[in-house]
Amino acid sequence: MSSTIARKSRTATKTAAAPAKTRRAKAKSAPKVGFVSLGCPKALVDSERIITKLRAEGYAVAADYKGADVVVVNTCGFLNSAKQESLDAIGEAMAKNGRVIVTGCLGVEEARIRAEHPGVLAVTGPHQYEQVVSAVHDAVPPLHDPFVDLVPPEGLHLTPRHYAYLKISEGCNNRCSFCIIPSIRGDLASRPVGQVMAEAERLVKAGVKELLVISQDTSAYGLDIKYAESPWKGSPLKARFLDLSRALGDLGAWVRMHYVYPYPHVDDVIPLMAEGKILPYLDIPFQHASPQVLKAMRRPAHQEKTAERIRRWREVCPDLAVRSTFIVGFPGETDADFEMLLQWLKEAKLSRVGCFRYEHVDGAKANDLPGHVPAEVMDERWHRFMAVAQEVSRDVLATKLGRTIDVIVDEVDEEGALARSVWDAPEIDGSVFLNGETRVKAGDIVKAKVVHADEYDLWAELVG
Numbered sequence: 001m002s003s004t005i006a007r008k009s010r011t012a013t014k015t016a017a018a019p020a021k022t023r024r025a026k027a028k029s030a031p032k033v034g035f036v037s038l039g040c041p042k043a044l045v046d047s048e049r050i051i052t053k054l055r056a057e058g059y060a061v062a063a064d065y066k067g068a069d070v071v072v073v074n075t076c077g078f079l080n081s082a083k084q085e086s087l088d089a090i091g092e093a094m095a096k097n098g099r100v101i102v103t104g105c106l107g108v109e110e111a112r113i114r115a116e117h118p119g120v121l122a123v124t125g126p127h128q129y130e131q132v133v134s135a136v137h138d139a140v141p142p143l144h145d146p147f148v149d150l151v152p153p154e155g156l157h158l159t160p161r162h163y164a165y166l167k168i169s170e171g172c173n174n175r176c177s178f179c180i181i182p183s184i185r186g187d188l189a190s191r192p193v194g195q196v197m198a199e200a201e202r203l204v205k206a207g208v209k210e211l212l213v214i215s216q217d218t219s220a221y222g223l224d225i226k227y228a229e230s231p232w233k234g235s236p237l238k239a240r241f242l243d244l245s246r247a248l249g250d251l252g253a254w255v256r257m258h259y260v261y262p263y264p265h266v267d268d269v270i271p272l273m274a275e276g277k278i279l280p281y282l283d284i285p286f287q288h289a290s291p292q293v294l295k296a297m298r299r300p301a302h303q304e305k306t307a308e309r310i311r312r313w314r315e316v317c318p319d320l321a322v323r324s325t326f327i328v329g330f331p332g333e334t335d336a337d338f339e340m341l342l343q344w345l346k347e348a349k350l351s352r353v354g355c356f357r358y359e360h361v362d363g364a365k366a367n368d369l370p371g372h373v374p375a376e377v378m379d380e381r382w383h384r385f386m387a388v389a390q391e392v393s394r395d396v397l398a399t400k401l402g403r404t405i406d407v408i409v410d411e412v413d414e415e416g417a418l419a420r421s422v423w424d425a426p427e428i429d430g431s432v433f434l435n436g437e438t439r440v441k442a443g444d445i446v447k448a449k450v451v452h453a454d455e456y457d458l459w460a461e462l463v464g
């Protein structure tokens with residue numbers, strides 16, 4: 001949902017072209033499809049599914065606009081700025097290629113897309129995989145003999161090989177007043193737990209070292225299917241957040257939980273983090289701390305005393321990192337609400353935070369709320385928030401100095417290795433720099449001693 005993720009997603013999309021390139025000889029006559037994937041990791045997973053299906057049918061992934069027979073643009077429709085970015089991306093694909101299929105969240109606004117870009121070949125909405133694939137068939141027919149052997153059993157991924165997003169459900173039962181996702185993606189629809197586990201196991205067998213669990217509301221997993229059981233490794237397994245966390249933890253990979261809301265049952269998962277079964281990391285989009293603002297936002301679990309909860313979680317798992325996003329300048333936010341937010345941020349000691357200035361989203365209920373905050377006040381609050389967040393993060397990271405920690409290596413070049421700690425998710429959090437270290441490779445999990453820290457990143461030296 002953040003612009004950072006959107007930018008990174010576009011970068012990640014380029015990596016998907018690599019396998020196509022190395023197999024160029026085999027796939028020479030295969031029709032080529034280009035991909036531009038915007039938006040959140042959930043949209044990225046949608047793109048991966050479409051690519052997997054198309055590759056199974058013999059299509060190749062094009063490395064650039066010029067080499068593509070058709071381009072699929074997977075759009076984001078979360079904020080007005082994201083919609084504009086999506087429209088610009090469609091425009092770029094039209095200008096550089098001219099044969100464009102649009103899918104994703106903005107796809108529900110077909111009239112708007114066609115008004116701006118009348119030449120697009122087809123427009124489909126989120127999760128309409130079959131429609132996207134059939135639009136590709138119409139634009140460039142598939143080969144008669146599918147190259148089924150070109151598709152690895154774990155499917156095709158836009159992320160580097162050592163980590164992968166695992167989507168456990170679609171949609172959301174909440175109705176936050178600033179969000180139109182439920183009207184685009186529908187109510188919560190959980191995947192059967194057997195299917196999720198089978199995908200996770202295939203990924204781990206294929207070399208994935210870190211599973212990033214995503215959805216719109218991860219802790220609500222299974223509610224819609226009444227926590228239905230699936231057989232797993234000879235025993236029944238419930239489609240429930242705790243049971244899924246434990247089963248994923250048994251696969252031997254790092255397991256990182258995103259988009260968790262602080263419902264009471266989240267407490268039960270913290271001991272799994274203390275035992276090292278899953279990573280001591282929770283991504284909880286709190287959005288605010290003032291009860292009045294949270295109520296106006298209609299946030300799930302807004303009545304919870306979250307600072308106190310986090311303190312209790314840390315008694316069980318002292319290493320727990322909580323990352324979050326916030327909105328400043330929400331309609332009706334007073335100076336007192338904002339001061340409460342800053343105070344809460346200091347108390348909760350959140351080391352990783354993102355902050356957005358409130359933005360109108362067409363169709364969102366929050367647009368009609370009274371007390372809109374002037375842009376300059378919003379801006380001033382955003383700067384103050386970021387200054388406090390930086391201070392908190394610096395203090396938290398300083399406590400890691402001298403510790404020997406596990407890190408996962410993301411990249412290596414002649415200057416050294418770029419890694420992450422258990423407290424850092426890819427793309428959104430900080431890094432651990434292993435300067436001069438070239439003996440490791442991407443995906444290695446190694447021990448390193450922290451020798452330096454600043455407000456965002458750590459520097460460490462390999463141990464042993």
Ligand code: SF4
Nearest residue numbers: 172174176179181216
């Ligand atoms: S929890 Fe709220 S913000 Fe998140 S998708 Fe559901 S309605 Fe939107």
